[in-house]
Amino acid sequence: MKAIQLIHKDQSPVIAEIPVPIESDGAILIKVSCAALNHRDLWIVKGKYAKIKYPVIPGSDLCGYFNGQRVLVNPGMNWGDNESVQSKQFHILGLPENGCFAEYVSVPKEYIYPAPEHLTNEQAAALPLAGITAYRALFTKCNARPGENILITGIGGGVAVQTLQFAIAHGMNVYVSSSSDSKIQKAISLGARGGVNYLNDNWDQELNSISGGVHIVIDSAGGNPFGKLINVCLPAARICLYGGSLGLISELSPQVIFWKQLSIFGTVMGTPLEFGKMLSFVIQHKLLPVVDSVYQMTDVSAAFDRMERKQQFGKIVLRINE
């Protein structure tokens, strides 16, 4: 079969011809139709992820076929018994085990779900990792309620856009931030009430003036802007952090945190139970995950290039088998 393989740390991904994985007890073989990129894949390709082993086939998100049924996969494996946090055995499809940027992928049975019928293969592939992360952040961690104001930072990223969809479906007032005005406009066209460019020094004041403050923040960035996030928080607001693309947090005021009685939660993916609930939510609200662009498998480098330049709004999809 054809697979996108990483051979060495400092080498671009190659299209390799390798044996189809062997079906085993408990694990089944899925013929992959579409796969979607995550930032995790980019870091793995760049050699910047922890504990990379070579060779490896990356890829966590897919829509494919098993026994004629259209399926997708919960890529978060071995979560463990504690709903509050993943176990030490937790791992994500696509490292260390081979992932789904290949014509076939072997996945333990219990992680397979029927793909929601109202989605195309591309849309279904776009859903799993972003969907589970957004669902846990918004509902489990932040206990989001209809009518609340929410700020979603870094709009354009897969989790951010999926959170926007969930929040709007849940009846929330959505505000976004980005370093790109055109991404803010796209978010507004999807139902956001407004947005601010965090490159403006006074973005926090701007956001307060358009929103009156927010009850929830879903943040992927950390870094310097995090210190200002708490300025847009209403009393008792909840902040959920699922990424750290802007690095270490600094200039964060403990006085604001305690006087407003803020809660700051870290989150990673989600439990199998949450994955099932997330799918139900998508089906119930007939949500269509936002596909930014679709690349042929052979154009994988161009796909990663688009992600590295932060040009996408929604998910970048690879077409694997026609």
Add this chain to the structure above:
Amino acid sequence: MKAIQLIHKDQSPVIAEIPVPIESDGAILIKVSCAALNHRDLWIVKGKYAKIKYPVIPGSDLCGYFNGQRVLVNPGMNWGDNESVQSKQFHILGLPENGCFAEYVSVPKEYIYPAPEHLTNEQAAALPLAGITAYRALFTKCNARPGENILITGIGGGVAVQTLQFAIAHGMNVYVSSSSDSKIQKAISLGARGGVNYLNDNWDQELNSISGGVHIVIDSAGGNPFGKLINVCLPAARICLYGGSLGLISELSPQVIFWKQLSIFGTVMGTPLEFGKMLSFVIQHKLLPVVDSVYQMTDVSAAFDRMERKQQFGKIVLRINE
């Protein structure tokens, strides 16, 4: 009556002779036996608190008499309807209204509680503000469970020492930090399993080696050491922040926060319901709040001096009426 009064911003507190407050509908007059200092009072005396009005009598913690009954007061007033956060009308006895560093204080009826019988007047005065803050942080915010490991930073401060007592009574394994080795030794003599001096660069590694990591941190400081707090946290740990004596938080890793799925909570005082529960807990476990030292009312400057030099371990008490 005699009262400790602040007349102007840049003037030390004076012992003034002023009229006894008039009893009014809803508010009753308490004859103050003992009062206790809080950091808040120090900041007010230094002119560093928000919205100070002059003249004012500071003081939030007291034990006194009303109708021959020994009483104490919940100093957190007008909390409001939202258990998650205090209302805009919330204020603390001792600013803007006159507080209890006086022979008499007028307090709305609903904030008066019988003083626990097993406590001396000094111990009872030491309890309210530190007790309610510690109770909410430990139980409401962090959902502390017996057998869990807890780090209490800045041991010696009133809330920290009260948290230590509550945690030990609750069957937890207590670790402490301080910049003073002798305070760490005092904490150990009260039942802590160990402690680390946060002036040592590798205090986080030291603490991990003696504790194996902690499930809960109760922090009063923020500042630079906060970035290392998350290194001693076990997965799914909860951090509660009730102060910011070391200033802005910096070098805080979002990756550690999200991968460990940490929760960081800000907290202020507590609700009337929590105040009642706190008193019950103290009575049930026959806890004796730690009194660091007792000063006569006329020695108030020496008392504040002791607090400013961070010499205390537990509460500094003023004897008002013999």
